[in-house]
Amino acid sequence: MIRIDVVKQLSSADGILKAHFELTIRDREFLTLYGPSGAGKTTLLRLIAGLEVPDSGSIEVDGTVWFDSAKKINLPPQKRSIGFVFQDYALFPTMSVRQNLLFAAQNNQQRAYADTLIEMTELGALSHRLPATLSGGQKQRVALARALVRHPKILVLDEPLSALDPTMRQKLQDELSLIHKKLGITTLLVSHDIAETVKLSNRLANIQTGRVASICPPMDFFTPHSLSGKLQLIGEVLKLETEPPITIVTLLVGSSVVRTVISQNEGESLCIGKHALIAVKAFNPIILPLS
Amino acid sequence: MNSEFLFTMVLTFKLAAVTTIILLFIGIPLAVFLVFSKTRFKSIAETIVSMPLVLPPSVLGFYLLLAFSPASFIGKYLTSHGIRLAFSFEGLVIGSVLFSLPFMVHPIQSALSQVPTSIFEAAYTLGKSKMETMIRVILPVIRHGLVSGIVLAFAHTVGEFGVILMIGGNIPGETRVASIAIYDEVESLNYAMAHQYALTLFAVTFAILLLVYALNKKSLEGMR
Numbered sequence: 274m275i276r277i278d279v280v281k282q283l284s285s286a287d288g289i290l291k292a293h294f295e296l297t298i299r300d301r302e303f304l305t306l307y308g309p310s311g312a313g314k315t316t317l318l319r320l321i322a323g324l325e326v327p328d329s330g331s332i333e334v335d336g337t338v339w340f341d342s343a344k345k346i347n348l349p350p351q352k353r354s355i356g357f358v359f360q361d362y363a364l365f366p367t368m369s370v371r372q373n374l375l376f377a378a379q380n381n382q383q384r385a386y387a388d389t390l391i392e393m394t395e396l397g398a399l400s401h402r403l404p405a406t407l408s409g410g411q412k413q414r415v416a417l418a419r420a421l422v423r424h425p426k427i428l429v430l431d432e433p434l435s436a437l438d439p440t441m442r443q444k445l446q447d448e449l450s451l452i453h454k455k456l457g458i459t460t461l462l463v464s465h466d467i468a469e470t471v472k473l474s475n476r477l478a479n480i481q482t483g484r485v486a487s488i489c490p491p492m493d494f495f496t497p498h499s500l501s502g503k504l505q506l507i508g509e510v511l512k513l514e515t516e517p518p519i520t521i522v523t524l525l526v527g528s529s530v531v532r533t534v535i536s537q538n539e540g541e542s543l544c545i546g547k548h549a550l551i552a553v554k555a556f557n558p559i560i561l562p563l564s
Numbered sequence: 565m566n567s568e569f570l571f572t573m574v575l576t577f578k579l580a581a582v583t584t585i586i587l588l589f590i591g592i593p594l595a596v597f598l599v600f601s602k603t604r605f606k607s608i609a610e611t612i613v614s615m616p617l618v619l620p621p622s623v624l625g626f627y628l629l630l631a632f633s634p635a636s637f638i639g640k641y642l643t644s645h646g647i648r649l650a651f652s653f654e655g656l657v658i659g660s661v662l663f664s665l666p667f668m669v670h671p672i673q674s675a676l677s678q679v680p681t682s683i684f685e686a687a688y689t690l691g692k693s694k695m696e697t698m699i700r701v702i703l704p705v706i707r708h709g710l711v712s713g714i715v716l717a718f719a720h721t722v723g724e725f726g727v728i729l730m731i732g733g734n735i736p737g738e739t740r741v742a743s744i745a746i747y748d749e750v751e752s753l754n755y756a757m758a759h760q761y762a763l764t765l766f767a768v769t770f771a772i773l774l775l776v777y778a779l780n781k782k783s784l785e786g787m788r
Binding site: 322324349350351352353355356357359360361363364365366367376377379419420422423 | 680682683685686687688689690691692693700701704705707
């Protein structure tokens with residue numbers, strides 16, 4: 274169990290933001306931090322890792338205090354049991370893949386575990402290559418494996434997949450999900466990707482302007498008006514053509530344009546340029562695979 | 565080949581080697597300070613380090629000579645402890661270290677500033693201290709900067725003339741280095757001897773630089 278209650282003044286592009294993060298992370302859960310850029314998601318990760326120091330508050334992990342401004346406790350990042358996967362991978366360029374992992378190991382048992390992780394992440398054939406010779410997806414896997422060598426209490430990932438192409442992204446999502454299931458390590462992920470969030474996480478923390486606005490399972494967050502047996506889409510109203518007694522409405526849903534007919538009364542409540550919710554009774558809808 | 569020539573050449577390279585080794589130990593922490601420190605004294609430190617680039621060597625030599633003289637405060641203190649720096653090899657080393665400082669610090673500083681912060685942070689989250697991170701991760705990454713610093717500081721010390729002339733004089737076997745010897749031989753119209761010095765300096769410096777750049781290129785290719 275991780276209890277976080279910290280205050281930190283951030284200077285962002287929109288001026289000074291006084292962030293106050295308050296949340297509890299459950300054991301072995303996969304929590305995604307979701308929200309607009311500049312809301313403080315990365316800062317929260319860095320505060321937990323000890324790479325940045327909160328102005329006040331406390332961080333407690335499994336009963337151990339990592340930070341407490343009142344008691345003047347502040348464990349340095351070296352003493353916090355954390356595996357950090359950086360957005361730019363941060364691999365050591367002069368070390369081979371295997372050396373990168375071995376550098377993290379503290380004893381023989383962890384050195385042996387490093388080799389297990391190399392196999393688990395399918396890096397065996399690349400283990401003697403330097404990071405500069407690897408593709409983005411391969412680098413990401415090395416960074417992930419390296420972060421796991423020391424058996425950290427928390428695995429922290431800062432938008433690890435944002436720079437990858439969709440296929441590689443999907444493969445690594447599967448891998449990450451597998452590793453989380455296998456090792457049962459409490460995982461924190463910063464992500465902008467809805468599919469990724471729904472696929473990987475147990476819960477989603479919605480971060481807005483330095484606050485945890487809500488925390489719930491990802492499906493509850495993305496489908497808040499959930500009603501069973503209805504298909505719901507959110508679209509932008511592009512055009513309204515009224516021909517009494519009906520209105521033809523054109524909406525942009527995702528990247529496709531939808532044209533449909535509604536009653537004139539319903540049409541009057543809509544406004545061009547505003548968002549609208551489309552709900553269809555979808556008992557047994559036709560859903561076909563593509564390609 | 566006469567013994568005086570050999571003596572002078574050995575002294576020249578000994579001075580350059582000692583200076584370079586001392587500079588390496590001063591240069592790395594100084595470069596780290598200049599890149600990562602956030603104090604307002606940083607610009608003052610930066611200015612002092614860079615001064616020898618623009619200052620005439622005779623200015624530095626003049627002030628060092630004054631400082632070393634037994635009449636000055638520092639000189640008096642040193643003399644009372646039996647240390648004589650003016651017109652001595654040790655004095656030359658101090659002068660050369662000060663004068664070649666930017667040639668060691670600048671390449672290391674520029675290499676360090678290009679290392680992404682996340683590399684440092686990754687090592688810290690993997691439990692490594694600042695010192696261990698520096699030695700095992702960062703120094704190998706900035707080795708091209710280190711090599712450039714070593715080569716430039718060494719070559720610059722070999723070629724230094726003004727400071728040495730001011731504080732070292734021209735004592736054979738003690739403070740007479742090749743660059744001074746060339747000047748001296750030309751003054752006494754001994755062109756053959758001047759040639760011998762000049763050509764040796766030219767050849768040795770060329771060889772060192774060529775070797776270093778060739779090695780550097782090879783290891784850079786290995787990184788890609």
